[in-house]
Amino acid sequence: MPNLIKNLPSEIKKNKLKTGVIVGLSAYWGVILVGTILSIN
């Protein structure tokens, strides 16, 4: 685990596309989940 955290910045630099997709999808799902919770309340 510490190794993974240590290597994370280099992994991000190595594969910018994958990182972008993961960040984009996380933001996307975050918006719709938060929106759903707010609209139900």
Added chain:
Amino acid sequence: MDVFLPVAEVSVNILAIISLSGIVGILSGLFGVGGGFLMTPFLIFLGVPPTYAVANEANNILATSVSGSTTHYLKDTLDYKMGFMIVIGGAIGTLVGIWTFTYFKGIGKIDIVISLAYMYILAIIGTAMLVEGLGEIDKARKKIITKKKLHVHYWIHGLPLRMRFKKSKLYESAFTPIIIGLIVGFIAAIMGIGGAFILVPAMIYIIGMPTKLIPGTSLFVTIFVSVIVTFLHSFNYGSIDLILVLMLVTGSIIGVQCGQKIGESVDSTGLKTLLAILLLIVGIAIAYDTFFAEHTVNEVVKIDANDLNPLSMFIKKISLEVPILYGLFSIVSAIILGVSAAFIRRFLSNLRKKYFQKSA
């Protein structure tokens, strides 16, 4: 160029509807998906109320699935027995779906339910397609070849009442296709979609059908599911608008035929990623519209029946006075248009072959 829809009671741009329906049709033909999950949100964005968008898109899907299914019938790439088993589940699922639709309509929450359902379905399909598409591009770049298992066994394969499906060369429980049909029918009734995006992966990975029989059988099932959805929506809510259906069918039938032709000469791996991004954009647009946009109360324009043109007046009258006959008429019209499109395509294809053979 605006046209007033007599049943939905809104004005829409005829060119926008036909061209959007054509574009969605091209995407359907290109990727083998129904396109309902794109067209219904587009109709909602164009100002058609969700209740009407769902019902009319179901009627449009009926025409396109009849057209595609007739083509597969002529090629003998259909498993009727498997199709009927899925239809049994689909009929039950549709009835449960309509009951759920009625419940949410009764408590005044149907619009938010449709929006949320679309948002999540588009997000799930978009995410899955994007991950799959990027994975395929990555594998192709690294030249990795993965061996897939021939058949994976899930709990669903252990169900009783096993029977033989000769055409698909399978010996499987009748409950497997019935359960799949049940889910597809339920979603189709609430969202006005054909459900091919669930049916096709389920046929490949869960039922394990041969690939060549899948598109035809999926379209065959969609015919029955969309007939039930169209009829029940028409009978219960009188929400079928023949003018809107005609515009949708015109665009989508031409688009599907063009999409299928383009698909024969284009590699769809990269395009799949683009479609995934498009689905996610539509999903986020629905999310913005549902959660953040300021909703203005639409001014209800009451148009006197005498102000309508004779055709609109006639449609409005029969939809109110004889809803069963009107529903049946909209179903039969969609079937006739679909079959005609398939035969016209076959005729043109034969003509082209003949012409090229002669010139060669």
